[in-house]
Amino acid sequence: MGTYLLGIDIGTSACKVAVFDQKGRLMASGTGDYRVYYPHPGWAEQDPQDWWNAVCRTLPGVLEKGHIHPRKIAGIGIAGQSWSAVALDHEGGVLCRTPIWMDTRASEICREVNAKIGADRIFDLCGNPLQPSYTTPKILWYQKKTPELYGKIRWILQSNSYIAYRLTGHLSQDLSQGYGLHCFDMARGRWDADMAGDMGISTDIFPDIYPCHAIVGKVTAQAAKECGLCQGIPVVAGGLDAACGALGTGVLHPGQTQEQGGQAGGMSICMDQPRGDARLILGCHVVPDRWLLQGGTTGGGGVMRWLEKEFGAYERVLAEKQGRKSLDLLNEEADAVAAGSEGLIFLPYMAGERSPIWNPKAKGVFYGLDFSKTRGHLIRAAMEGVAFSLKHNLDVAESLGVKVDVLRAMGGSANSLLWTQIKSDVTGKPVDVPASDTATTLGAALLAGVGVGLYEDFDRAVDQTVEVRRRHLPDSDKRPVYEANYRSYRKLYDQLKDMMREGGDS
Ligand SMILES: Nc1ncnc2c1ncn2[C@@H]1O[C@H](COP(=O)(O)OP(=O)(O)O)[C@@H](O)[C@H]1O
Numbered sequence: 001m002g003t004y005l006l007g008i009d010i011g012t013s014a015c016k017v018a019v020f021d022q023k024g025r026l027m028a029s030g031t032g033d034y035r036v037y038y039p040h041p042g043w044a045e046q047d048p049q050d051w052w053n054a055v056c057r058t059l060p061g062v063l064e065k066g067h068i069h070p071r072k073i074a075g076i077g078i079a080g081q082s083w084s085a086v087a088l089d090h091e092g093g094v095l096c097r098t099p100i101w102m103d104t105r106a107s108e109i110c111r112e113v114n115a116k117i118g119a120d121r122i123f124d125l126c127g128n129p130l131q132p133s134y135t136t137p138k139i140l141w142y143q144k145k146t147p148e149l150y151g152k153i154r155w156i157l158q159s160n161s162y163i164a165y166r167l168t169g170h171l172s173q174d175l176s177q178g179y180g181l182h183c184f185d186m187a188r189g190r191w192d193a194d195m196a197g198d199m200g201i202s203t204d205i206f207p208d209i210y211p212c213h214a215i216v217g218k219v220t221a222q223a224a225k226e227c228g229l230c231q232g233i234p235v236v237a238g239g240l241d242a243a244c245g246a247l248g249t250g251v252l253h254p255g256q257t258q259e260q261g262g263q264a265g266g267m268s269i270c271m272d273q274p275r276g277d278a279r280l281i282l283g284c285h286v287v288p289d290r291w292l293l294q295g296g297t298t299g300g301g302g303v304m305r306w307l308e309k310e311f312g313a314y315e316r317v318l319a320e321k322q323g324r325k326s327l328d329l330l331n332e333e334a335d336a337v338a339a340g341s342e343g344l345i346f347l348p349y350m351a352g353e354r355s356p357i358w359n360p361k362a363k364g365v366f367y368g369l370d371f372s373k374t375r376g377h378l379i380r381a382a383m384e385g386v387a388f389s390l391k392h393n394l395d396v397a398e399s400l401g402v403k404v405d406v407l408r409a410m411g412g413s414a415n416s417l418l419w420t421q422i423k424s425d426v427t428g429k430p431v432d433v434p435a436s437d438t439a440t441t442l443g444a445a446l447l448a449g450v451g452v453g454l455y456e457d458f459d460r461a462v463d464q465t466v467e468v469r470r471r472h473l474p475d476s477d478k479r480p481v482y483e484a485n486y487r488s489y490r491k492l493y494d495q496l497k498d499m500m501r502e503g504g505d506s
């Protein structure tokens with residue numbers, strides 16, 4: 001058996017590919033960008049073929065960069081973004097682009113199904129509210145709005161499962177991504193045919209459910225040819241990116257908490273019981289007999305990506321000249337502004353908002369602009385607004401009696417020392433940062449490691465591979481200004497939500 005592990009992350013902004021040795025040392029990594037399509041207000045789609053093409057485009061270069069012969073790879077784990085509805089026909093062909101986790105087109109369908117079945121009955125089974133960004137409403141949208149396409153659907157897959165399918169030819173659904181479906185019995189980890197039937201769908205369109213570290217197949221000759229691997233490498237079911245990232249930051253025991261710094265924001269609190277709340281998100285962890293109580297927001301690292309894309313032309317030119325990253329220059333501009341952004345408040349609701357307000361019509365807002373404000377104020381206020389949304393979700397979780405001590409940061413945002421410090425100052429929690437933007441791929445790789453027997457169990461896998469590289473402690477001097485701004489942040493949404501036509505159709 002080889003001694004390297006391959007982790008793949010089908011993130012929102014890009015696919016990340018990374019090879020680790022058995023100690024979790026990063027041997028090589030690469031990213032393959034792809035688009036999010038926004039064809040209509042409230043819509044957000046991606047093309048699963050783009051995902052696969054990005055894997056095939058990126059993987060050979062990573063193996064070459066790391067001088068890793070594919071034969072040395074012991075196993076492959078795949079992490080994926082949440083709540084896709086990849087529609088396959090009987091031949092396994094992709095029928096359409098999939099709405100992704102930011103898509104809120106199915107708001108009206110949610111209202112109809114909640115009225116028909118009852119929000120409480122749905123929540124009691126799956127531990128989650130029926131909200132448009134989940135997978136179930138997207139399936140029902142296919143059924144209602146594109147009946148001809150719906151009639152051709154044989155399978156509905158999640159993002160990581162689609163890549164596992166392209167690699168192995170085998171269909172699977174992992175436990176951690178079950179939470180996107182409201183016919184998923186959260187406590188038992190199985191499909192509920194009665195609930196599915198009452199919703200008007202059959203569980204026949206979903207593959208069998210596997211533990212996340214279970215081997216679901218081996219790389220086929222065709223896949224090996226397309227992506228530069230060797231035939232026969234074991235592939236495990238994989239799991240949700242946030243859950244893989246939690247594992248990759250060492251979050252696997254009750255109370256430990258991952259802070260999500262990808263495109264999306266939020267957190268994942270590890271529990272040993274499936275205790276949910278309709279304002280938050282409940283899912284199976286990728287670690288057996290563990291669940292994650294999550295905050296999932298739309299405006300995470302993606303806010304900085306949007307600022308850089310739309311307002312960072314100057315920084316891109318300057319960064320090119322200096323051989324630096326434009327995001328680092330944006331960070332420096334924000335760092336030059338005082339904590340609290342001199343009263344500038346940002347609501348990060350850039351694609352509606354998920355937890356804890358669940359308003360698909362919520363909008364991003366800058367409040368407090370005047371001629372004294374600069375680019376740096378906008379950037380810092382955006383960072384602080386994302387931190388406020390994290391605090392809002394944490395406050396709801398802690399109001400339920402769930403204890404959160406230390407946050408373990410992951411995702412691209414954790415590369416920012418300033419942003420991570422702001423999150424610590426705003427939440428009042430220490431923030432530990434392991435390998436920041438490789439935690440998700442590491443978590444996926446650890447699933448493969450446990451699945452193929454390189455690690456005896458998850459504790460040993462984490463002990464051997466996860467180490468905290470820096471710790472941020474909250475600065476109490478900044479607490480007053482952040483508490484005042486957080487009050488303004490909450491008041492601002494309360495006063496604007498009617499104008500945003502809360503809960504209105506997309
Ligand atoms: N140095 C940085 N400062 C601020 N934000 C950053 C930095 N590096 C990356 N990011 C943010 O991290 C996000 C990408 O994180 P990643 O975990 O790769 O996301 P995803 O998995 O959703 O594609 C981008 O939206 C980007 O804005």
Ligand SMILES: O=C(CO)[C@@H](O)[C@H](O)COP(=O)(O)O
Pocket residue numbers: 010011012013080081082101240241242260261262263264265281294296300411
């Ligand atoms: O919904 C969640 C996790 O529950 C989000 O994390 C999405 O899965 C997007 O992840 P990134 O692409 O932002 O990492």
